[in-house]
Amino acid sequence: MTKPIGIVVCGAGLLAIISGCGPGVAPGPAPSKKPAAVHKTKAKKAAFVTIDWAASPITQTGTRQHMISAFEKAHPGIRVKLTTMSTNTDTTRAELTTEIEGGSKTPDVYMGDVIWPAQFGHSGLAVPLSDHLPKSFFSRFAPGLAAGASYHGKVYGAPFFMDAGLLYYRKDLLTKASLPVPKTWQQLVSDSKALEAKHLVKYGYVWEGAAYEGLTCVLMEFLGDQGAKVLNAAGNKVLLNSSASDKAVSFMRSLITSGVSPQAVTTYQEPDAMNAFDAGDAAFMRNWDYAWSNSQTKGTKVVGKVGVEPMPAFAGTTEPGYSCIGGWDLYVNPHSAHLAQDLTFVEWMTGAAGQKLLADKYSEIPTNAAVQKNPAVKKLNPVLSIVPKLRLIARPSGTPIYPMISQALYQNVNAALTGQVSPKAAITRASQQILTDLKGHGL
Amino acid sequence: MTINHLTDRPKFSMQRRRAVTGLWFMAPGLLVVLAVTIFPILYSIYMGFNTISLTTHGFHFHWNGLGNYRLLLSSSLFRYAIVFTLVYALVTVLVELVLGMMTALVLQRMAWGRPALLALLLLPWSLITVISAEMWGYIYNGVYGALDAILLEFGIIHKPIVWLGFAKLAIASTMFADVWKTMPFVAILLLAGLEMVPVDVIEAAHMDGASNWHVFWRIILPLIRPTMSLAILFRVLQAFGLFDLPFVLTGGGPGTATESIAVLGYQVMFQDLNFGPGAAVASSTTVVVLIIALAFLWVFRGMAEEGVA
Amino acid sequence: MKQDTRWVRLSSIIVALFIVLPLLWMLITSFKSPSQVGITPPPWLPHPFTWVNYRMSFTYFGFQRYFLNSVIVAVSSTLAVLLLGTGAGYALARTPVRGRMALMVGLLVISVFPEIAVISPLYLLMRLLGWLDTYQGLIVPYTAFNLPFSIWILRNYFLSIPREMEEVAQIDGASPFRTVVSVILPQSTPGLFTAAVFTFTATWTEFLMALTIDSSTPFRTIPVGIALFGAEFTVPYGNIFAASVISIVPIALMVLIFRNAIVSGLTQGAVKG
Structure with a gap:
């Protein structure tokens, strides 16, 4: 019998008072009288199960704890213990992998990156949720999200909250120069050049171009805008080596050579782009939704001067341009002893109540389609209002070797951005590397 | 008796x-x-030597012979990482040795303020590498970095330089940060060696009319050879394990320009969860370290006997 | 041969600046408000001057816990190294050990072995023992990895102590253990200090093992804590540098106090061999 510690401790009368086991546990008679019997009845009365939730800190402090409290109120039978994971995705992944592979029963539920389903599904590190939940459950998510959390036809992660690439711009500068908000990349380039020529701003456009996962996201947006693909739908053929890909990367490089973007974007991650934008040094920025609340913080030079729109597209193609999907899913540990409770937790967190709280109080983008479209939620801030308009593109994470694919992409494209190799050479090399990786001959 | x-x-x-x-x-x-x-x-x-697959119930080992090593040798990433790490180790150690020797000679001749300078030199050595990497990352930053600001201020450059944005520049910048941190230690080690050269030997040489240069090359250097060899061995092996600095400073970029063996191994093991090849990458450092150590022992046989027996 | 000529003075100033300037910049930045940290060109002095980064390191990032963890791990490892190192060092210095040279060289090589070569098996070993996210999970490997160098230093230091006193003690019937405690140790303080300082510094600064074995918040040491400062998309340089400055203080003090021990220890130990 595997009873969670919570019951045993709280069932033991006196201990309950000391450890403050919360409502539902009336301090019973002295346990010394009839320990076994008391234990039994107490356990029945105080029947709640404690599940362990491992999650990295979410942008704003207190988010996770607040959601747990709300969940516990809705489901008094379940307690949630929060385990804080590292803010470094790789560290978190390594830790979860080794724990679960080692047979650990905890965490019961964990928050993991949206790019993990294939890697984790392949190695049996997550419960296939679609085996335990009805098909109808997954229709609650915005289009494409459940598919993005699938591997070989099974859904492994429940999309929890979403990140999406967005275009931030300086309203004040555009007004001053009477320029329109760019809907196309061409417009963004000419706006930038005009603003730079008038010395209104130092740089036109800042984005994430360092050799890391974020560059893969940016690249996916440009590839999508050009109609290029990395892999086929089955994830076993490389389609990257095309003139469309070449055009996408050449355009990225041209942003730097033409002075629209500073040379330094080749070393930029999110904080660097944010910093340049907050300091008033850039007219446009590509960043995730978190950047909105960041640019609203007092003390930055741009408070009240920032607007946000979907990403631009190339002239003559469908608008808006693609936004890369980031964000986090909820996964269930296959060794968990409380599958039913885990699923209840996942259900609530991705349901209307949980998602509304997440958007309302913490401005995260909900994954629940109904909540996304809810007028009250859309009114909360400009980012949430444009979410339904976004055209989303996922990274090619449908294969367990996605991390290697991403490395091949960002390392080679970064080299092209710095001018070490030509865009064409970078694309060719990345394609070859991915091909080798798919064959299982890569490193 | x-x-x-x-x-x-x-x-x-x-x-x-x-x-x-x-x-x-x-x-x-x-x-x-x-x-x-x-x-x-x-x-x-x-x-x-194994293919290691990850499952719900633990690691599964399948004997794979030299398969992983064949994989390594055919991988341009691995070949680059090996060459980069070796070149990096040799260059930084050489620079440290030259600068360290110069610093040690200065220290030896200082009449005033020597304890203070010694204490200063120990600071970078005792600094947490992660901190030093964050510090240099902030200094090298292509937008608000202090290095660019100073060079611009003095008119040495006219446009900010993105130190970590170009392969060669990023490698040089990483090496510089490394030299800053480890050169002082080498200097102190060499100073210790210099202090043990008997003063009368040097004075006698000067009396015979030998130049400073001649004394340094012909008398001092041979006498401190054991110290130097030890310092070199130590630093080369240490530099070969290069991890913290590029991991935090450049993340191995731009491209894969600063990806050392250890960073590659970490990536293969902990990002790709590819433990077999990852272990092969890690073990290849064992092989290289042993080769370097044996080579040193062979070259400095004499020293080893004096030193160890 | 002190001959403080002009070029010596000039070079010493250059060396000092080379060392100090980057550190000074970190110190200055730690006193800047968050909005000043990313300005171009950077203001040379903090204006306004603020302690907010220091306060936040403690209240928001819980730096005190990392600091405490680092102290616990580093001090315990150092003590363990001294204890085991003295025994082994003495044995190698004074008793007939077969294959001593091979052993000494082996130890020296192990002390600079790249951590990456052992990290995954070490992780598995620690998991097997249930030592992940515990203090001993770091203390034991730290002890093992720093022991070889300390054995080397201590052994060489013990060699420099004249044998006669020991032999007198032995003739008087003292056990080998007593001999070490009452004769050898009192004369070896500089050697012990050197071994201690080296071990403490190495454990205080170690990153990869700490990241892999003890990465959960309650057991993070300073390097891991600082590397993981911030949320997913933020690098709070001000807070990082404030925490860094604090973490430099104890080790800087130690280095200042034991400066001579380090230098003389190097002379006596590693070098003389």
């Missing part, structure tokens, strides 16, 4: 007793070293 020679028979039994005592004294330390360093090194080599 030591006490040992008073009698002969007790000496023999004493020798044996002492040998036993020695074993007892050494055993705990050696056991810990054996369990926590030697065993993992060997196990890592064993892992490198």
Whole structure:
């Protein structure tokens, strides 16, 4: 019998008072009288199960704890213990992998990156949720999200909250120069050049171009805008080596050579782009939704001067341009002893109540389609209002070797951005590397 | 005439007793070293010969012979990482040695403020590498970095330079940050060596009319050769394990320009969860380290005998 | 041969600046408000001057816990190394050990072995023992990895102590253990200091093992804590540098106090060999 510690401790009368086991546990008679019997009845009365939730800190402090409290109120039978994971995705992944592979029963539920389903599904590190939940459950998510959390036809992660690439711009500068908000990349380039020529701003456009996962996201947006693909739908053929890909990367490089973007974007991650934008040094920025609340913080030079729109597209193609999907899913540990409770937790967190709280109080983008479209939620801030308009593109994470694919992409494209190799050479090399990786001959 | 020679028979039994005592004294330390360093090194080599798949119920090992190593040799990433790490180790150590020697000579001649400078030199050495990497990352930053600001201020450059944005520049910048942190230690080590050169030997040479240069090359350098070899061996092996600095400063970029063996190994193991090839990458450092160490021993046989016997 | 000529003075100033300027910049930045940290060109002095980064390191990032963890791990490892190192060092210096040279060289090589070569088996070993996210999970490997160098230093230091006193003690019937404690140790303080300082510094600064074995918040040491400062998309340089400055203080003090021990220890130990 595997009873969670919570019951045993709280069932033991006196201990309950000391450890403050919360409502539902009336301090019973002295346990010394009839320990076994008391234990039994107490356990029945105080029947709640404690599940362990491992999650990295979410942008704003207190988010996770607040959601747990709300969940516990809705489901008094379940307690949630929060385990804080590292803010470094790789560290978190390594830790979860080794724990679960080692047979650990905890965490019961964990928050993991949206790019993990294939890697984790392949190695049996997550419960296939679609085996335990009805098909109808997954229709609650915005289009494409459940598919993005699938591997070989099974859904492994429940999309929890979403990140999406967005275009931030300086309203004040555009007004001053009477320029329109760019809907196309061409417009963004000419706006930038005009603003730079008038010395209104130092740089036109800042984005994430360092050799890391974020560059893969940016690249996916440009590839999508050009109609290029990395892999086929089955994830076993490389389609990257095309003139469309070449055009996408050449355009990225041209942003730097033409002075629209500073040379330094080749070393930029999110904080660097944010910093340049907050300091008033850039007219446009590509960043995730978190950047909105960041640019609203007092003390930055741009408070009240920032607007946000979907990403631009190339002239003559469908608008808006693609936004890369980031964000986090909820996964269930296959060794968990409380599958039913885990699923209840996942259900609530991705349901209307949980998602509304997440958007309302913490401005995260909900994954629940109904909540996304809810007028009250859309009114909360400009980012949430444009979410339904976004055209989303996922990274090619449908294969367990996605991390290697991403490395091949960002390392080679970064080299092209710095001018070490030509865009064409970078694309060719990345394609070859991915091909080798798919064959299982890569490193 | 030591006490040992008073009698002969007790000496023999004493020798044996002492040998036993020695074993007892050494055993705990050696056991810990054996369990926590030697065993993992060997196990890592064993892992490198396997395909390791991750499952719900643990790691599954399948013997794969030299498969992972064949994979490594055919991988341009691995070949680059090996060459980069070796070149990096040799260049930084050479620069450290030259700068360290110059600093040591200055220190030796200082009449005033020497303790203060010594203390300063110990600061970078004792600094957490992660901190030093964050510090240099902030200084090198292509937008708000202090280095660009200073160079612009003095009109040395006219446009900010993105130090970590170009392969060669990023490698040089990483090396510079490394030299900053480790050169002081080398300097102190060399100073220790210099201090042991008998003053009368040098004075005698000067009396014979030898130039400073001649004295340095012909007298001082040969005398401190053991110290120097030790410093070189130490630093080369240490530099070969390069991880913290590029991991935090450049993340291995731009491209893969600063991806050392250790960073590559970490990536293969902990990002790709590819433990077999990852272990092979890790074990390849074992092989290289052993080769370097043996090469040193061979070259500096004399020193080893003086030093160790 | 002190001859403080002009070029010596000039060079010493250059060396000092080379060392100090980057550190000074970190110190200055730690007193800047968050909005000043990313300005171009950077203001040379903090204006306004603020302690907010220091306060936040403690209240928001819980730096005190990392600091405490680092102290616990580093001090315990250092003590363990001294204890085991003295025994082994003495044995190698004074008792007939077969294959001593091979052992000494082996130890020296192990002390600079790249950590990456052992990290995954070490991780598995620690998991097997249930030592992940515990203090001993770091203390034991730290001890093992720093022991070889300390054995080397201590052994060489013990060699420089004249044998006669020891032999007198032995003739007087003292056990080998007593001999070490009452004769050897009192004369070896500089050697012990050197071994201690080296071990403490190495454990205080170690990153990869700490990241892999003890990465959960309650057991993070300073390097891991600082590397993981911030949320997913933020690098709070001000807070990082404030925490860094605090973490430099104890080790800087130690280095200042034991400066001579380090230098003389190097002379006596590693070098003389």
